[in-house]
Amino acid sequence: MSYNFAARFLLAALTVVLISGCGEMKGPILASNGDDDSGPSDSLVAGGSSFAYPVMNHWTSYYNKETGVQVNYQSLGSSGGIKQFTVKTLDFGATDAPMTEEQLAEAKDDVLHIPVVMGAVAVTYNLPGVKSRLTLSGEVVANIYLGKIKKWNDPAIAALNPSVPLPAADIVTVRRADGSGTTFIFADFLAKSSPEWEKIVGVGNSLDWPADSIGGKGNEGVAARVQQTKNSIGYVELVYALQSKLSTAAIINQAGSAVIPSIATVTAAAAELTTIPEDLRLSITNAPGEKAYPMAGITWIVARTKMDNTSKALAVQAFLTYILSDKSQATADKLNYSKLPPKLLELARSKINKISGIN
């Protein structure tokens, strides 16, 4: 190899490296995956709700086996899903709380909320010596978190649990430290049960907690705090409570009956809905019906009506059709999620074809 050749070879190699290095610095717009005219794209990137991650993971895995299409769903939390969806690094997001007006404005385009699965919030507690299941009402839980009920043997709790020997201990309240759809559902129900809660605290993914409480990150965090703190009370996603075998309280619903949180009682909560808003951003807390669990919620997929790329739009449509099929909904049931009741399922399906490409 002559010296000249060697030098030129090295020069060429280095130029490639440097240009690619500089290119990366400036950030070229990478070619979009999937040609606009060649039918549905074979890969999508999605993310959001960590609550829905297991069932989404299950669906995407089987969808890939059946169709060869990759839907890469990453667990980012509902807030993360909405944010990355807004900056368009994700093709669609998933969230346990509907996007707020402010978030919708930030996303600019028309955003669809498509319910895909339901969950619930369970009130969990750690009372050594109390073996039987507690019954609580929305008002009592609100007063506990407002700091108005301070002891476990408060008359208001005792009246709901006449046969339970309640200790005279201080109640330690545990809450989510991060923004979460779980907190949204919890607060939504409390606001409907207690005017005072609505006035002082309100509803949101995260709250200005009125009284002293311990914060835990994620469902695991709250569950761990409750398990390790005597005389504590907290709230976690139902799936998590069932998997971790936590003690959960029965909650008095709108019809006045004490309902144990379970997959069936959550589906029941959405079964007897009379008015459903057109954009499907509905709340199913404090739902009517004898068997309806009052702290139930929905996980939505958020997608754009006008996507930048037609092949992606077709792929999102196809995937949503798959997860809203009767078969996929039945799988959700097996994984401790509650499937959508027929009426809501119909409405959700009717939204799918509103997704389209820009051209």
Add this chain to the structure above:
Amino acid sequence: MSRKTRIAYGGSAHISRRRLYNAVWLVVMGLCALALIAPLAGILGYLIYKGFSSINIAFFTELPAPVGEPGGGVANAIVGSLMVISMGAIAAIPLGIMTSVYVHEFARGSRLATIIRFVCDMLNATPSIILGIFAYSVVVLSTGQFSAIAGSFALFVMMTPVVVRGTEEILRTVPDSIRAASLALGASRWQTIWKVVLPAARRGITTAACLSLARIGGETAPLLFTALGNDFWNFDPTRATNTLPVQIFKFASSPYPDWHRQAWAAALLLVLGISITNAVARFATRTKTVA
């Protein structure tokens, strides 16, 4: 100090107390060294005990299984890691070598060389999570997508200073006499570097490159929001990609015992891979024949 060096025994209590002190402290130092074996044995032991049983053919050939289903593997994570690391290395190794050629061959002792060397030390000291932020803002935000390229860019920035300093040290072991000899025979500076210095340092540079690979092979933090993760196969550098360390983190922070088992197995694999790379590096130096 040789152990044969003994202090003559003195009869006084003072001397025997000194000898006692001596013995006690020597034992304490030995114990310090031996104490390090405990965490290593603990970690390696657990990796093998918990991970080995989950390693089978499927572990190397299959995608991660969905929640609640047994089996599955980390094949896509292995491929993704190799892709991200090799893309980073392809950029970092030539850049690193050329930089150290500048620092030690062309501009030895110059002010700019000192600055470059200093900059490399600073890059080396930069926490890896910062490189993640850098790659996110430079690559992910500007391209609008998470990608293997973004991940390898972060690793590239991390790897470059390690290669520069490693190579420079090797170049320093090449005696100036052979440079002078080459120049005296009429070779140009570049001919001297390309035909004499670099060949003489080849094994050492291989070692430096391997060590830098081992250093970035287990990095997780810079990949979390660049390569992101992927539950499927991906061979396209412009898409989100699974990597072994990120998959371990995902497995470990899940509430599912089945995934915890796989986390141990994947960790065993990762440690094995890094150890092999380190061993290759060591082997290359051991048979080194510089000048």
Add this chain to the structure above:
Amino acid sequence: MTPASSEIINVESRTPRVRRFKAVASTILRRNDRIAFSISLGSGLLTIALLAGILYQLIFLSLPAIQRYGLGFLISSEWDPVHKKFGALPFIYGTLVSSAIALLIATPFGIGTALYLTELAPRKLRGIIAFVVDMLAAIPSVVYGLWGIFVLAPFIQESIAPILQKYLGFLPLFQGRCDGVSMLTAGLILAIMVVPFITAIAREVLLTAPGELKAASLALGATEWETIWKVILPYSRVGIGAGVVLALGRALGETMAVTMVIGNMPEISASILRPGHSMAAVIANEFREADSAIYLSVLVEIGLVLFAVALVINLAARLLLWRMRGVAKN
């Protein structure tokens, strides 16, 4: 060779011989040379551009947060992303405390091991211990974290914490409930991770101590320990100090292992058995999830602070090393 060990040997030698060599070399610069020179110069400049790019991006992205929260950001301990109230103190505190615990534990072990390796160990054992130290340095952070949550954290919760609370429970340092994940757990994991750094650097420094000094000390009747304590350690003090400072830099920036075992609670507690948070951990945890521009900007600002601290620490170590070389020359 660990990465750390390479950091110490870079003594710039500008001996007359080198200068003579440069004089000869500079006379012969041909066309190929110029090309190669430009390429290598470009590579060097690109390396500088990388560091400048990092600094620029960090400052540029954190500007909104700096403008909005000012310096109060660094001393506020409130962390409520939903209401856009941000304070970095719990993270700065957590990073400092976990690193301090790590160094308190790792320093004696690291120096003890280095002394044993250089001064005492029989040849066979020396190989084994050097291997152990290298392996500890090679294990990735995420694997330490995995081991931390499933093995070390339960062990601390069930065995260490009760003992500490029984005998030292009167100290605020050991009060409160221990959930396993805690400042102490993070400190311990970090200690294991930085011991190899301290050992590697201390060992290099100890090897530079002149043999005549040792021989003289022993000849005067000092015991081996007295020689180490009164002759070798004072001689190597500065260099070992630099090693410890470099290890501190490592510990401060460590991300995955810490976030997996520290508990990720943005609270300041006097007790090291309580969970905490760290600067690197909060970025790793919340960067993808940050749902507003200002939240993201705040996280980048924490990154900027971390970057600055890491660089300052590194500079300090380098100054110590310079001083050591000064001592060695005199």
